[in-house]
Amino acid sequence: MELVNKAIQYKELKRRYQLDGADRTVQHLSEALRERHLAPDDFSIRDLAEALVPDGSEWVRGLDPRSGAHLLEASDGVDTTAFQNIAGQVIYSKILEAFAQEAFVVSKLVSTVPTRLDGEKIPGIARTADIDGEVGPGMPFPNVGFGEDYIETPATTKRGFIVPVTKEAIFFDRTNLILRRAAEVGELLGLNKEKRLLDVVIGAVNNYKWRGTTYDTYQTSGQWINELSGNELVDWTNVDAAEQLLADILDPNTGEPVLVSGTTVLVMPAYRHAAHRVFNAAEIQYAGSGSDTSTVAANPLGNYTVAESRLAYRRVVATGESAADAKKWWFLGDFRKAFAYMENWPITVTQAPRGSEAEFTQDIVMRFKASERGAAAVIDPRYVVKCTG
Numbered sequence: 403m404e405l406v407n408k409a410i411q412y413k414e415l416k417r418r419y420q421l422d423g424a425d426r427t428v429q430h431l432s433e434a435l436r437e438r439h440l441a442p443d444d445f446s447i448r449d450l451a452e453a454l455v456p457d458g459s460e461w462v463r464g465l466d467p468r469s470g471a472h473l474l475e476a477s478d479g480v481d482t483t484a485f486q487n488i489a490g491q492v493i494y495s496k497i498l499e500a501f502a503q504e505a506f507v508v509s510k511l512v513s514t515v516p517t518r519l520d521g522e523k524i525p526g527i528a529r530t531a532d533i534d535g536e537v538g539p540g541m542p543f544p545n546v547g548f549g550e551d552y553i554e555t556p557a558t559t560k561r562g563f564i565v566p567v568t569k570e571a572i573f574f575d576r577t578n579l580i581l582r583r584a585a586e587v588g589e590l591l592g593l594n595k596e597k598r599l600l601d602v603v604i605g606a607v608n609n610y611k612w613r614g615t616t617y618d619t620y621q622t623s624g625q626w627i628n629e630l631s632g633n634e635l636v637d638w639t640n641v642d643a644a645e646q647l648l649a650d651i652l653d654p655n656t657g658e659p660v661l662v663s664g665t666t667v668l669v670m671p672a673y674r675h676a677a678h679r680v681f682n683a684a685e686i687q688y689a690g691s692g693s694d695t696s697t698v699a700a701n702p703l704g705n706y707t708v709a710e711s712r713l714a715y716r717r718v719v720a721t722g723e724s725a726a727d728a729k730k731w732w733f734l735g736d737f738r739k740a741f742a743y744m745e746n747w748p749i750t751v752t753q754a755p756r757g758s759e760a761e762f763t764q765d766i767v768m769r770f771k772a773s774e775r776g777a778a779a780v781i782d783p784r785y786v787v788k789c790t791g
Contacts, residue, residue, distance in 0.1 A: 410444055412453035419454065419484050428491050435495040442496040442584075447489060447567070448575035454485040465569040465767075486753060486768055493565060493584045494751040497772050500588030501749050506596040507711040508603055511666060511737040513781075517744050521557040521777070525550075551655065554611040555744050555779040561594055562773025563587040566766045587772050591749060593713075595774070600717045602778040603668070603733065603741060605788060610780035619783040626651045626784050634730050634791040635673050638686045641703055644734045644787045651784045662785045664734045666707045670718070672729035674710040681706050706734075730791025740785035746775040 419427045434440040452458035461482075502509075537543055565584050570576070601607040608618045620629040630647050633640050644664070651660045669677045681703045688697045718728040754760070754769035761767060 410440075410446070410449070412449050415488070416453045416484070419488075424484065424487050428487050431488060431491050432495070435491070442492045442499070442581050443578070445492050445577060446575055447572055447577045447580060450489055450492075451482075451485050451572055454488060455482050458485075462573060465573040482756070486756075489567070489768065490751065490753050490770060493567075493580065493770050494772075496581045496584040497565070497588035497591075497751060497770075498749060500585040501592040503589070503592065505711075505713065506592050507709050508599045508668070508714070508737075509592070509596050509743070511668070511709060512599060512603075512741040512743055512778075513738045514748075515742045515744050517555075517558075517746060520746070521555055522744070523552055523554050524781075525552045550613075552613060553781065554614075555742075556609045556777045558744060558746050558775050558777040560746075560773060560775040561591055562771060563590060565770045565772065566760070566764070567768040567770075569765045569767050572767060584770075584772075588749070591772060591774055595743070595776070595778075596713055597717060598778040599741070599743060600711070600714050602780055603737070603786075604714065604718055604721070604731070606717060606721045607778070608780070609778075610783055617783070619780050620788045621783075625654050628735075628783060628787045630787060630789045632791070633789040635669065635676055635680060635732050635789070637680055638683075638701070638703060640789070641667075641680065641734070644789055647787050648735065660784045662736055662739065664706065664787075665736050665738075666709060666734070668714065668733040668737070669708065669710050670715040670729045670731055671710055671712050672715075673732060677708045677710065677732070681708050727791060732789050733786055734789065735786030737786060740780065740782055742779050742781050744777045744779050747773075749774040 415427075418430070422430070431440070435442065448462060451462050455461045565580070565587055567580055571580050598607075602609065602619070605619045608616065610617050610619055621627055622629050622631075627647060628651065630644060633643050635641075648662055648664060649659065651662070652658065653660050667677060667681065681701075683701045683703075685698055686701050688699070714731075715728055718731055719725055723731075749772060751770050751772050754771070758766075758769070760769060
């Protein structure tokens with residue numbers, strides 16, 4: 403569906419809406435916005451109203467009190483469904499764009515687990531220690547025993563805001579104001595989610611509950627050790643130290659190594675360039691203690707994804723860590739196996755029905771409510787290592 407030719411073709415949009423119907427038109431528009439053939443800022447809220455509302459120009463003029471018509475009288479019997487559907491999709495796209503912006507790094511690193519429960523008990527199977535398993539000729543296969551294993555995730559919470567569209571915003575074509583409010587809503591929801599995830603990742607919030615007992619995510623002793631102090635990220639040897647710590651973590655049920663390999667490194671902004679130097683260097687040089695010779699080899703660290711987060715640094719400082727020490731924190735592991743966002747529903751935009759009290763008392767023609775519900779959770783802390791300076 404051709405909607406754009408340097409500017410939105412509103413007559414063509416109206417014609418396609420009449421021919422294809424609401425669902426297909428909104429679907430096409432959604433795809434065009436998602437694939438960035440169109441942007442929310444390409445639209446004019448007034449032009450949309452004039453094109454999609456029957457006798458749209460008259461309807462828009464009726465929003466002006468000087469026209470002699472009152473808002474409810476001007477709206478009575480007028481079908482604004484097409485206008486509201488399209489405007490709603492534009493506003494939704496702006497909210498989603500701000501919610502999923504690149505600054506929210508950790509939201510993209512962890513797993514998203516859909517759930518219908520307000521906190522849940524996730525069962526697992528605790529495999530017994532390895533046995534030989536050799537089967538002699540004509541002998542039955544041995545049974546393998548399983549023990550109970552489970553984790554409990556925290557209760558989910560709902561967050562949301564409302565974007566109002568007033569008659570003045572339509573009449574004076576304050577599209578930028580409407581989209582700015584929509585972006586603020588998306589950013590607030592995305593920022594809150596990112597901060598909750600970060601607090602779990604850095605260990606400021608410890609909600610790992612395993613077999614009925616709550617544990618700190620990062621341990622320096624006990625059933626797993628995944629915190630290493632004095633390991634500032636300087637060169638490949640610091641990465642090797644973190645990898646060795648991962649390699650030493652054992653499955654508590656079997657005593658066998660946890661099958662984990664680091665895939666991602668999260669660093670603070672001050673160590674962004676240091677991290678890229680360490681992980682993207684073409685080669686590394688190694689000289690043994692007291693050795694007169696050195697060995698040059700290809701860099702083995704190129705399989706890591708390096709991410710940096712300004713928000714992570716601020717959350718570490720918020721725990722009481724000094725700025726000088728906080729900038730040296732870094733994390734290595736498989737974040738998708740270690741953490742998850744338990745999601746009841748993703749960011750969702752719903753529209754208020756027409757004829758509400760707000761339409762009469764506040765001249766609000768349309769309202770869009772954005773909300774999401776979920777909780778940040780530790781799934782298995784044995785898959786990530788925290789390093790400090």
